[in-house]
Amino acid sequence: MTGNGNIRLLSRNFGKSGQAGIETAEQRGAYAMLKKAVRMKPEEVTALVKESGLRGHGGAGFSAGMKWGFIPKDTFPRYVCVNADESEPGTCKDRLILEYDPHLLLEGALICAWAVQAERIYIYIRGEYFYPTRIMHKAIEDARAKGFIGDNILGSGWSCTVHLGTGAGQYICGEETGLIESLEGKKGWPRLKPPFYPAAVGVWGKPTIVNNVETLAFVPRILEIGADKFAALGTPKNGGTALLSLSGNVKRPGVYELPMGVPLKTLIYDCGGGITADRKLKAVIPGGSSSHILTAEECENLRLDFESVAAAGSMLGSAAVMVIDETVSIPRLMVWMTRFYAHESCGQCTPCREGTGWLLRLATRIADGKGRRRDIDDLYEVANNIDGKTICALGAAVAWPTKSYIKKFRHEFEALVKE
Amino acid sequence: MQISDTLRKKAEEIFFRFPPEHREAALVPLMFEAQRELGCITPDTERWLAETVGVSLVKVREVLSFYCMFRTAPAGKFLIMLCHNISCCLAGAENLQQHLESKLGIRNGETTSDGVFTLKYAECLGGCSWAPMMLINENQYYQLTVEKLDRIIESYRKGQPILPEEPTPLLGNVGEPAPA
Numbered sequence: 164m165t166g167n168g169n170i171r172l173l174s175r176n177f178g179k180s181g182q183a184g185i186e187t188a189e190q191r192g193a194y195a196m197l198k199k200a201v202r203m204k205p206e207e208v209t210a211l212v213k214e215s216g217l218r219g220h221g222g223a224g225f226s227a228g229m230k231w232g233f234i235p236k237d238t239f240p241r242y243v244c245v246n247a248d249e250s251e252p253g254t255c256k257d258r259l260i261l262e263y264d265p266h267l268l269l270e271g272a273l274i275c276a277w278a279v280q281a282e283r284i285y286i287y288i289r290g291e292y293f294y295p296t297r298i299m300h301k302a303i304e305d306a307r308a309k310g311f312i313g314d315n316i317l318g319s320g321w322s323c324t325v326h327l328g329t330g331a332g333q334y335i336c337g338e339e340t341g342l343i344e345s346l347e348g349k350k351g352w353p354r355l356k357p358p359f360y361p362a363a364v365g366v367w368g369k370p371t372i373v374n375n376v377e378t379l380a381f382v383p384r385i386l387e388i389g390a391d392k393f394a395a396l397g398t399p400k401n402g403g404t405a406l407l408s409l410s411g412n413v414k415r416p417g418v419y420e421l422p423m424g425v426p427l428k429t430l431i432y433d434c435g436g437g438i439t440a441d442r443k444l445k446a447v448i449p450g451g452s453s454s455h456i457l458t459a460e461e462c463e464n465l466r467l468d469f470e471s472v473a474a475a476g477s478m479l480g481s482a483a484v485m486v487i488d489e490t491v492s493i494p495r496l497m498v499w500m501t502r503f504y505a506h507e508s509c510g511q512c513t514p515c516r517e518g519t520g521w522l523l524r525l526a527t528r529i530a531d532g533k534g535r536r537r538d539i540d541d542l543y544e545v546a547n548n549i550d551g552k553t554i555c556a557l558g559a560a561v562a563w564p565t566k567s568y569i570k571k572f573r574h575e576f577e578a579l580v581k582e
Numbered sequence: 583m584q585i586s587d588t589l590r591k592k593a594e595e596i597f598f599r600f601p602p603e604h605r606e607a608a609l610v611p612l613m614f615e616a617q618r619e620l621g622c623i624t625p626d627t628e629r630w631l632a633e634t635v636g637v638s639l640v641k642v643r644e645v646l647s648f649y650c651m652f653r654t655a656p657a658g659k660f661l662i663m664l665c666h667n668i669s670c671c672l673a674g675a676e677n678l679q680q681h682l683e684s685k686l687g688i689r690n691g692e693t694t695s696d697g698v699f700t701l702k703y704a705e706c707l708g709g710c711s712w713a714p715m716m717l718i719n720e721n722q723y724y725q726l727t728v729e730k731l732d733r734i735i736e737s738y739r740k741g742q743p744i745l746p747e748e749p750t751p752l753l754g755n756v757g758e759p760a761p762a
Binding site for chain 2: 177178249250251252253254255258259262263285289290291292293294298326327328329330331332333334345346347348349350351367408409410411412416417418448452483485486487491496499500502503506507509
């Protein structure tokens with residue numbers, strides 16, 4: 164079950180030549196599951212995805228099938244948005260699907276669109292992903308020419324088009340309502356989110372399913388192997404495998420496909436080859452930069468699924484594991500982390516707009532050895548005043564790690580400050 | 583102002599992506615295309631965008647100032663975006679920053695006096711597992727070292743750019759047997 168490449172649902176075609184071309188992709192089975200799906204009733208497809216235990220791989224980990232089920236019964240048109248705005252530091256897995264197997268993503272998005280009877284799919288790619296954008300553009304053209312996109316798809320009587328949306332370098336556009344605003348041609352300010360939003364009120368006020376690239380790419384595989392088999396690959400509440408982005412101080416960083424619930428040590432030591440230069444492990448950021456840092460002791464028996472990581476006091480998020488060795492200064496890490504959020508805060512909510520810059524200034528002062536003892540408490544206090552006081556989760560995304568760095572590595576901050 | 587036929591054709595292609603009653607949705611991708619062709623978004627271009635898309639000028643300004651990849655003044659011939667986020671810094675990006683600044687004689691956001699290179703630090707380019715990473719214009723480069731960076735920069739200076747590794751390299755990653 165463990166190790167690299169034994170279970171390859173998503174990564175099966177990674178690295179194989181010609182896979183981005185539609186002929187080769189079809190020879191290897193692409194779109195066969197779309198054919199199967201359109202012969203099923205839409206609600207049967209949704210039920211199957213629900214049974215599989217597939218959870219969103221974009222960060223929040225919400226049940227994909229349940230999300231699809233929130234679409235109101237009588238409102239049309241409906242949209243599907245593929246969130247390809249991957250920009251959480253540490254996360255770099257969706258890029259591989261876009262570059263190596265674009266037709267798998269298209270097939271998954273089309274099956275989702277069939278399940279919710281959507282008429283348009285938007286693939287929203289971040290602006291910096293120039294190469295993946297070129298690949299997806301060609302894949303959409305090819306799939307359209309072959310009749311997988313367009314009118315009366317595979318004789319089902321259902322029509323659906325696929326289009327590209329492009330970001331222009333703003334992290335917040337990966338938040339689903341920020342993404343929708345951006346897609347509508349505005350600055351990507353997140354919207355307030357009542358329940359079932361945006362499934363009920365999304366793009367142009369119409370029902371919209373926003374799913375991450377990896378989540379949708381799993382859908383054809385669920386139809387292929389069956390919901391039971393898929394669910395059996397992971398843990399009881401986390402179906403299937405995950406693409407884990409491993410980065411930082413490891414010998415072989417990379418993206419590894421492993422079953423949900425795999426021990427963290429398997430990823431770091433068996434796949435990643437262990438810590439750079441055989442140094443000691445100091446800490447791990449388990450789910451992208453917005454997750455709480457875990458000390459080496461807390462990681463000892465950690466398993467990588469949503470519940471286990473939450474029980475350890477952090478979150479699996481987008482499954483981006485960043486490894487930190489004993490040579491890294493945690494106050495310096497705090498500077499890198501807060502700099503990101505200070506740069507990316509969209510400015511809509513005052514606590515986040517003002518607070519993120521404040522955090523960066525305090526963190527920089529401490530890391531540069533110019534801080535005062537009270538700066539440490541101020542850091543914590545400012546983070547506390549951002550947490551839970553913003554429209555979207557970006558506030559918490561900077562507040563949580565800030566507080567966890569101080570709680571767990573306070574001695575490093577204290578060693579740097581003057582009285 | 584003079585708008586090229588290529589850009590007008592692009593605009594039509596982009597409008598096709600959205601329902602006809604939502605032309606304003608074309609603003610971000612069209613601004614991208616305009617910048618690609620014209621080098622930056624000038625006040626003239628803003629007016630053209632507003633008219634073409636059918637929104638007020640202030641809306642265009644709002645979008646222009648919100649997204650960090652848009653600019654109002656031209657960049658150098660080659661825009662270097664070097665990532666300095668957590669994974670890249672853990673892999674030595676700060677060394678690369680210092681090296682690049684002293685090599686080019688410019689700092690973040692500046693352009694060399696000959697107009698060839700503009701340097702801009704980026705907050706995560708999505709290459710974390712192959713860090714450090716940079717983009718030069720639309721080309722992606724991974725696993726940078728000082729030597730590799732020097733080779734790439736020199737190749738651009740000579741006008742014969744080293745082609746990037748596309749797609750993302752897989753060595754030691756998923757789908758490949760782990761190296762011994």
